[in-house]
Amino acid sequence: MINMIYSAEVAAARETGAAIVALESTIITHGMPYPQNVEVAAQVEDDIRAAGAVPATMAVIDGVLHIGLEADQLQALGQAQNVAKISRADMPACIATGGTGATTVAATMIAARLAGISVFATGGIGGVHKGAETSFDISADLLELAQTPVTVVAAGAKAILDIPKTLEVLETQGVPVIAFGQDSIPAFWSATSDLRAPLRMDRAVEIARGHATRQAMGLPGGQLIANPIPEADQIAAEDLAPVLKQAQTEADTQGISGKDVTPFLLQRIFELTKGRSLTANIALVRNNARLAAEIAKELVKLKP
The missing domain is CATH 3.40.1790.10 (Indigoidine synthase domain)
Structure with a gap:
């Protein structure tokens, strides 16, 4: 079994059958410096909410696949150092070894499939x-x-x-x-x-x-x-x-x-x-x- 956690917002959306949109996390860790990275990520999430859906930013944190991030997790990821940039080949290894990794397009697609998004x-x-x-x-x-x-x-x-x-x-x-x-x-x-x-x-x-x-x-x-x-x-x-x-x-x-x-x-x-x-x-x-x-x-x- 994969250790996978849903954010409170995503969990509620799954319960009600609301629309969910997956988002990658490399834009946070590898796309731009802090705090602009967190500000932009939060802005994109808010755009999805304003359009009537729920955002689910994907990331692996300490070996756990997160389907949606809480606000404090988003902040922490935005300031974290030496975060791996994970794709299909290294995503399982990152989870298995308890690592922290930001999801690329391929890894985000895999996470979305696992979560039914x-x-x-x-x-x-x-x-x-x-x-x-x-x-x-x-x-x-x-x-x-x-x-x-x-x-x-x-x-x-x-x-x-x-x-x-x-x-x-x-x-x-x-x-x-x-x-x-x-x-x-x-x-x-x-x-x-x-x-x-x-x-x-x-x-x-x-x-x-x-x-x-x-x-x-x-x-x-x-x-x-x-x-x-x-x-x-x-x-x-x-x-x-x-x-x-x-x-x-x-x-x-x-x-x-x-x-x-x-x-x-x-x-x-x-x-x-x-x-x-x-x-x-x-x-x-x-x-x-x-x-x-x-x-x-x-x-x-x-x-x-």
């Missing part, structure tokens, strides 16, 4: 890194989407990735990639791209029906909902392109590879955009949380 809001998913044809650097998030039945609302794949190859892997794995309200795939900090979305849906109820239909058909895996950042908050693709190129060139020149690539690139993009990337990141996460709450509410209505 069908919708998860995040910023952007991991994917195929540039140069993957030689490095084989592909995020576990993609395979998790192929096997774990959770609808993930994100602003697309992170813009530092090879988005066309990411879409190819998702297609091969049979993952529906659904752009919300537009025909192109959003590119994280940018609302649009020159890539046409495989699927488009314009209403939360359609997305909920898609999730329910996949389950009824016995198909494994979830859905990726590519929700564009509001235009007022975006960094236009033409402004972002030279920044991404410079950051990637610096990473290559310095020989940065593996797990060190993403944090290096995000930090350099933050510096090169004078903080605009972080402001946009917060806006898109909040936007995704609101849509996820609407989808979760529609799924509740579909239950017999």
Whole structure:
């Protein structure tokens, strides 16, 4: 048995059958400094509540999988040092050894499945890194989407990735990639791209029906909902392109590879955009949380 604890709010929501939205915790431990990390996490949780659902931020604390965090736990996690960043491969080991870990997209999907939560809001998913044809650097998030039945609302794949190859892997794995309200795939900090979305849906109820239909058909895996950042908050693709190129060139020149690539690139993009990337990141996460709450509410209505 897995040692798993529900927050009081999530436990009450389970009792009443209320809509619940899963949230990851790496944004708290690895996304930004204290106290901004806690403030943003609390803000995203409040966005979900304001939309009529209940937030469930996932984390492993001292070997216990927490489905939802109390306010004091959120504060403590935001100030904790040396917190592991856990995915599918190391999540069981973290629990088994009594460790503390923040959940990535893949780990949050696993936690949501264990808790019976069908919708998860995040910023952007991991994917195929540039140069993957030689490095084989592909995020576990993609395979998790192929096997774990959770609808993930994100602003697309992170813009530092090879988005066309990411879409190819998702297609091969049979993952529906659904752009919300537009025909192109959003590119994280940018609302649009020159890539046409495989699927488009314009209403939360359609997305909920898609999730329910996949389950009824016995198909494994979830859905990726590519929700564009509001235009007022975006960094236009033409402004972002030279920044991404410079950051990637610096990473290559310095020989940065593996797990060190993403944090290096995000930090350099933050510096090169004078903080605009972080402001946009917060806006898109909040936007995704609101849509996820609407989808979760529609799924509740579909239950017999």
